[in-house]
Amino acid sequence: MSHPAYSLEDVHYAYPESRTGFALDIDALSVGAGDVLALVGPNGAGKTTLLMLLAFLARPGRGRLEFFGEDPWTDESRALLARREAVLVTHHPYLFKGTILDNVAFGLKVRGRPEAERRERARRALALVELDGREETPASSLSAGQAQRVALARAMALRPRALLLDEPTANIEAGLAFRIEAAILEIRRETGAAVVFSSHNFSQASRLADDILYLSGGRRVRFSHENCFSGMAESDGRMSWIEPHPGARIVFPGRVGGHVTCVINPAAIDIHAAGHPAAPGAGPNVFAGRVTRLEAAEAGLALIRVSGGLTFRATLPLAEVEARGIFLSRSVLIKFEPEAVEIIGSEPPEKAHD
């Protein structure tokens, strides 16, 4: 029986020296060999922490983390072997002093590979990121984007069973980012490696990944395509908002900037017929629309689609539907609290074009 590359169960991790009280909690996660998983979420969501756990650079405080069916944390030598099979490329990669070749061949050197093999594999990996022929260039002379490509080549030269990438295209110009994306898929195709990458970029995650894990505050968050909105955020310091449609402002707490992608849980949306005594008045996150779909869903709930400037999907107990005067084509008002808005992606303004 073949095991998945990663299998996580009730994994908990808290930084020992953390003053913020941040903790990562993953109830269950499985990544098959050859699968591409994207981790999407805002800064501080726990993407990097999860990658550190998957790279066996940090040990879960509790829970089970298996790598190809085995728990590598049973002893230090197993953890080292697992670390050699699961290679992480960090967000701001560090290049060692020396040449590009020294850097790309480093991992092979610590594995005791002969020099000829090191050189050949490094050359092939550099070709994948279009840096072949520059083996002897000093690493200190490279730009941030070139450094990112060398770091990627350095990981690819090792042909790991799991390739972990923390925002792999964060420092790279848009044109090259597509080539890096192609290289990631090429690695998966050629080596069958599991690839896990983090990204603020929702569209990139959708393009590359077989599956997407949305994280917020160290936990998995549910994602609904129906209630997913994005736009450039503005803020008054206390609250922030995006305007995905002219005049339709989604407000959420805190000071958030850049390009934001957010979701709203359908169960958190309150809905009443327009003119109903309990219908919400003016305020943040109040939207008018018309019921364009109404159907019974599981667990005694009705699924209601409301189309206006924006389209929302809400759920309501079936018994409440009639009591609130809701039927197909009816004009309704919906409302949700700013705290119900979950930010699943945010990019700084200068990267928003990616």
Add this chain to the structure above:
Amino acid sequence: MIARELLLAIWISLKTSGLAALAASLLAVPAALSLASREFRGKRALLLINQTWMAAPTVVIGLLFYYLLSRSGPFGRFGLLYTQTAMTIGQIFLILPLITGFSYTALRQVDRRARLTALTLGASRRQAGWVVLREAKFALLVAVLAGFARAVSEVGIAMMLGGNIRNATRNITTAIALESAKGEFTNGVILGAILLVLTLGINILVQVGLRSKD
């Protein structure tokens, strides 16, 4: 001072101080790496003690080891007093805090991502430690050379533990002290110049050697 005596004094200076620098580096650099790579209770106090120890006068260390190594002292049975070994031991303790302090500063300045990157690429913890040392090699070299320079130029320990015995423990600095006491100031200055030229030569040789390997 005849040529043979002079050459012997130079050799004794280089040998005792070179061995002291080597032995102290073998102790100090791993200690500095350990201090630089982890946080623990009492670390600040340890660094403060090390800094204070750096300023210890050579005669104080000489006196301490004179007591320890003299016949009636705890290590008197080894008969080390007035030997080159005693001089080397004293110099190790003189330069140990200096090399530790300089190495600690050098290693703290290495980008913290260096060790993490090595680990992500499959290095063992020991290999990752070597990577950090390699990234700081020039600064570490300065620490070791500073230790050597301190050892080769000190006179208190060499005099008290070596005894300035002709053709046995007399080195350049104790020879300078003797020549000065005799009123032979010119000889003293010449010996001082020889000491500086030797130190300069060693510095150049080591730095050129390291750069050619880089």
